[in-house]
Amino acid sequence: MDHDPQITFLRARIAEAEQRARACGPVPWVDTVPCAVHVDPAAIRDNKLAYGHLGYVAGTHRGELGDAYRAHIAHFSPKRMLDEINAKRQIIEHCVETIASLDPGEPADRASITDLTVPLRLLALPDADHPDYREEWRL
Template structure:
């Protein structure tokens, strides 16, 4: 179970990271397009910040040469503030940071699972069980994925 759960989580995190990077590239392309329209030629940028106002999602570039500009990247329709707020809160930078934190937990679990790297003290103190339950909880948001197994449910 351990190897399969670890592999499952790592695959999902790879997918999440790839989607976030794709979104960041799209946002960078939107900034570059806005620069071309304004007759500005600045280097590509992929470390943007996302925000929302009512029914629009914006990407911000805070470098001084861009004058703290923002470019609209999505229009979700009238009154869609909840949707745009959700999109902005899950900007690529945040998603990538969350993926790295979750990977660290999974890596710790993989290291001590099946007693490979765990000692009696770690077992006695519940460290291994806590990491196992954490890994199961981390898999729960992916329960609808076809590779998810019910045996992983906490």
């Protein structure tokens, strides 16, 4: 299963997401300033040599919608994305290793293999618009 097209697809999308997140610096963002998202000041202090003078990330309009945008942008900081990437990799590896340990000739194992492919198919859904996504993976 390690060379399965869906596993290859998932690993490639995760690697792309990781590259984008790391390019921003693996630091948390905060929305403590009205109409702006900034790198967490503690992260600036702790990572100054590694990331230079990080600060302003994005601006938003005033009001309820701007506040919602700001909270959303800050929540999905590079650090958060890297944490999610790590979790997704662990899910994929758990499924791949468990499937490899099962015997597809055994009915009970065959059912377990089918069950373990569901999370993999679900992990691929956010990238269904990617040209390499296969419709047969959709649940």
